[in-house]
Amino acid sequence: xxxxxxERLSHSFADQINPxxxxxxxxxxxxxxxxxxxxMIAVLEILSVYAAVAxxxxxxxxxxxxxxxxxxxxxxxxxxxxxxxxxxxxWGNERQTDGISPEFTTALSPAKIARGKLTxxxxxxxxxxxxxxxxxxxxxxxxPVWHGxxxxxxxxxxxxxxxxxGAFTAMIPxxxxxxxxxxxxxxxxxCGAFFAIAFASVKPPVEISQIGYSAAWTIGCVLLSxxxxxxxxxxxxxEMANRFWKGKTAxxxxxxxxxxxxxxxxxxxxxxxxxWSLTTMVFAGGLAMVAAIAPFHKTRRCEQDLPRWTVxxxxxxxxxxxxxxxxxxxxxxxxxxALILTAGTTAAIxxxxxxxxxxRSIDGVSALGCCGFFYANCxxxxxxxxxxxxxxxxxxxxxxxxxxxxxxxxxxxxxIFTVVSPxxxxxxxxxxxxxxxxxxxxxFLALLLSWGIPMKKAPQIIHQ
Amino acid sequence: MLVRVEHLWKSFRGVPALRDxxxxxxxGKIFGFVGPNGAGKTTTLRIMAGLTRPDSGEVxxxxxxxxxxxxxxxxxxxxxxxTLPEASDIEVWEYLDNFARAFGMxxxxxxxxxxxxxxxxxxxxxxxxxxxxxxxxxxxxxxxxRVLLHDPALxxxxxxxxxxxxxxxxxxxxxxxxLAAAGKSIFISSHILSDLDDIADGVVILEKGRLVxxxxxxxxxxxxxxxxxxxxxxxxFDAVFxxxxxxxxxxxxxxxxxxxxxxxxxxxxxxxxxxxRMVMQEIFRSNLPVVGMSRPDLGLEEIFLQATKGEVQ
Numbered sequence: 001x002x003x004x005x006x007e008r009l010s011h012s013f014a015d016q017i018n019p020x021x022x023x024x025x026x027x028x029x030x031x032x033x034x035x036x037x038x039x040m041i042a043v044l045e046i047l048s049v050y051a052a053v054a055x056x057x058x059x060x061x062x063x064x065x066x067x068x069x070x071x072x073x074x075x076x077x078x079x080x081x082x083x084x085x086x087x088x089x090x091w092g093n094e095r096q097t098d099g100i101s102p103e104f105t106t107a108l109s110p111a112k113i114a115r116g117k118l119t120x121x122x123x124x125x126x127x128x129x130x131x132x133x134x135x136x137x138x139x140x141x142x143x144p145v146w147h148g149x150x151x152x153x154x155x156x157x158x159x160x161x162x163x164x165x166g167a168f169t170a171m172i173p174x175x176x177x178x179x180x181x182x183x184x185x186x187x188x189x190x191c192g193a194f195f196a197i198a199f200a201s202v203k204p205p206v207e208i209s210q211i212g213y214s215a216a217w218t219i220g221c222v223l224l225s226x227x228x229x230x231x232x233x234x235x236x237x238x239e240m241a242n243r244f245w246k247g248k249t250a251x252x253x254x255x256x257x258x259x260x261x262x263x264x265x266x267x268x269x270x271x272x273x274x275x276w277s278l279t280t281m282v283f284a285g286g287l288a289m290v291a292a293i294a295p296f297h298k299t300r301r302c303e304q305d306l307p308r309w310t311v312x313x314x315x316x317x318x319x320x321x322x323x324x325x326x327x328x329x330x331x332x333x334x335x336x337x338a339l340i341l342t343a344g345t346t347a348a349i350x351x352x353x354x355x356x357x358x359x360r361s362i363d364g365v366s367a368l369g370c371c372g373f374f375y376a377n378c379x380x381x382x383x384x385x386x387x388x389x390x391x392x393x394x395x396x397x398x399x400x401x402x403x404x405x406x407x408x409x410x411x412x413x414x415x416i417f418t419v420v421s422p423x424x425x426x427x428x429x430x431x432x433x434x435x436x437x438x439x440x441x442x443x444f445l446a447l448l449l450s451w452g453i454p455m456k457k458a459p460q461i462i463h464q
Numbered sequence: 465m466l467v468r469v470e471h472l473w474k475s476f477r478g479v480p481a482l483r484d485x486x487x488x489x490x491x492g493k494i495f496g497f498v499g500p501n502g503a504g505k506t507t508t509l510r511i512m513a514g515l516t517r518p519d520s521g522e523v524x525x526x527x528x529x530x531x532x533x534x535x536x537x538x539x540x541x542x543x544x545x546x547t548l549p550e551a552s553d554i555e556v557w558e559y560l561d562n563f564a565r566a567f568g569m570x571x572x573x574x575x576x577x578x579x580x581x582x583x584x585x586x587x588x589x590x591x592x593x594x595x596x597x598x599x600x601x602x603x604x605x606x607x608x609x610r611v612l613l614h615d616p617a618l619x620x621x622x623x624x625x626x627x628x629x630x631x632x633x634x635x636x637x638x639x640x641x642x643l644a645a646a647g648k649s650i651f652i653s654s655h656i657l658s659d660l661d662d663i664a665d666g667v668v669i670l671e672k673g674r675l676v677x678x679x680x681x682x683x684x685x686x687x688x689x690x691x692x693x694x695x696x697x698x699x700x701f702d703a704v705f706x707x708x709x710x711x712x713x714x715x716x717x718x719x720x721x722x723x724x725x726x727x728x729x730x731x732x733x734x735x736x737x738x739x740x741r742m743v744m745q746e747i748f749r750s751n752l753p754v755v756g757m758s759r760p761d762l763g764l765e766e767i768f769l770q771a772t773k774g775e776v777q
Binding site for chain 1: 510513514515537538541542543545547549550551552553554555558562563565566567568570571594610614
């Protein structure tokens with residue numbers, strides 16, 4: 001009875017495993033790369049430990065063990081990528097020979113395909129890690145200084161890089177003439193790995209604990225890996241699906257991920273933090289303007305494919321066209337920039353002893369971000385009233401009118417004509433920020449109100 | 465399953481690939497899909513398979529639009545692309561087993577499905593071979609086996625005979641005949657019209673993304689015959705002639721006079737049936753030594769050549 005139950009459970013479990021993962025693991029187990037990779041790791045492990053033991057016996061421990069460990073860790077980190085990358089290379093070849101089309105005619109969703117590939121990559125990476133773990137642990141306990149945190153950081157960062165390699169492989173359109181997209185993804189991973197190892201091995205600032213630092217690092221990497229997974233999925237969606245929504249969300253998430261990763265790492269000193277927040281605000285203004293000219297329409301498929309989960313539904317609807325997600329991301333970045341700027345100026349200014357000119361330029365640059373929002377809001381309001389007019393033309397008109405009326409400033413001294421132009425922000429920075437912020441806020445309110453007013457329908461896209 | 469393609473439009477970067485394409489495939493028949501290179505055959509098949517979204521128009525399987533619900537296409541149709549399976553380091557049975565998994569089959573059903581399709585496509589004994597070690601013909605069989613795994617009612621085959629040797633083509637034809645006998649609808653695109661000639665019940669002809677002709681073969685033959693046809697008349701003279709005899713020159717409506725030997729001459733007549741009757745009456749009136757006449761049946765090749773102009777996009 002128990003045997004039958006176990007058999008049934010194991011069978012149903014086997015049936016539930018992602019078919020793409022099964023396929024990838026089967027292919028890897030048949031190929032030579034996996035075995036060669038494991039053999040190389042074993043040889044490296046034996047040689048490194050032997051060299052370290054010999055050095056210890058001959059000259060005593062200390063620096064020589066640390067040197068042997070550094071050598072082992074670097075080579076092992078690179079070797080651990082070989083068999084996972086072979087999955088990506090195979091995938092690139094599959095896409096090049098259109099071997100992926102039959103997969104899309106099955107019950108497999110693109111999400112399942114992407115997850116299967118990246119799980120296979122993870123499984124092979126973990127297998128390599130397990131193979132190299134005895135040597136790694138031996139070194140960790142023998143080294144005079146504990147390097148466990150650095151090892152964790154390098155590990156999670158390498159896995160993140162592998163995920164991004166997957167996303168990169170999926171995003172490059174297959175080309176039957178040129179070399180495999182998988183090779184490009186693998187090459188990118190290898191290059192990235194060198195920098196990543198160096199970056200992740202850097203000692204954390206003294207005021208941050210090793211555990212906290214590595215935990216923050218891991219959270220950032222998990223976020224980025226998730227982003228890569230979404231990107232991969234978005235990139236391989238067949239044409240029948242609304243292929244962009246996950247990609248768009250992923251790009252947004254990756255921006256947020258990078259943003260917080262850098263903040264969490266605490267690598268930016270206070271002065272750079274302010275510059276960082278100012279750049280964010282200007283970027284937010286630009287992003288709002290780009291979003292303001294994006295297409296509004298949703299695809300029919302997008303309406304039909306509503307996910308079951310409420311949260312997913314929200315994200316799905318939120319990303320159904322390019323205007324709303326773009327604008328919301330811009331708002332998010334504006335808020336982040338403003339928050340950091342406010343906190344930074346109040347906390348950092350006394351210690352940094354900012355000069356008056358620097359403070360004025362902070363205001364001026366912040367005003368530019370708000371100015372971008374004002375233009376974007378005006379364009380969006382106009383689009384509500386003139387849905388058939390080209391949005392680029394509308395934005396161009398807004399920019400021309402707002403900047404063109406500067407000329408009137410020559411007729412009359414009042415600054416009322418120049419207030420809606422970036423020139424005003426640059427020339428009168430200390431006054432510009434509050435005024436520009438009010439203008440941006442006011443136009444945003446007008447935009448929200450305009451949504452409540454009935455208006456013409458957006459144009460239908462008519463083919464042929 | 466009744467398949468209806470309605471007003472399909474598709475363009476790639478402004479270049480139209482399909483222009484208002486409409487046709488119907490009756491259930492349980494083999495229909496050939498022919499057209500010059502670049503006519504839009506693969507695009508049509510991919511749209512029917514639920515892989516490509518048309519700019520407008522619909523493909524209906526039993527009244528359900530697969531353009532809106534591609535899952536219907538995935539369940540009811542098996543699409544075989546024009547590329548062969550090239551996966552490395554995977555055995556044939558593993559390849560088929562993976563696809564059976566992808567269709568959500570539990571273990572027992574999976575094993576049964578793989579055995580069934582392997583038997584049908586003569587892959588028994590090849591299960592343990594690696595896919596990249598197989599010949600083109602064998603890979604094509606594997607591809608066909610994959611398509612049959614979930615037992616679809618409609619098979620969409622894109623150039624399945626391309627690059628195969630005559631024996632492999634014969635085996636493929638036999639397979640398709642057996643599938644048609646089992647009640648499957650088959651829509652098969654091919655450049656090798658002689659292969660389709662033996663098996664196709666009907667044909668859809670496409671040129672420059674536009675439908676030229678579609679329907680059951682007998683209907684198309686009648687349609688083409690109504691427009692234009694040809695008759696060959698063999699004359700055997702007692703005398704020897706170096707140039708066409710003078711009597712032939714006086715008869716109108718002869719398209720060509722060919723010399724078979726100094727005594728044997730072949731006349732080719734072309735036109736509608738009424739014209740034939742008049743020309744033949746004149747030939748007999750002139751007492752020409754007619755020994756034989758032939759009127760070749762219109763094969764797919766003739767139908768295709770008469771219907772198309774050989775233009776590409």
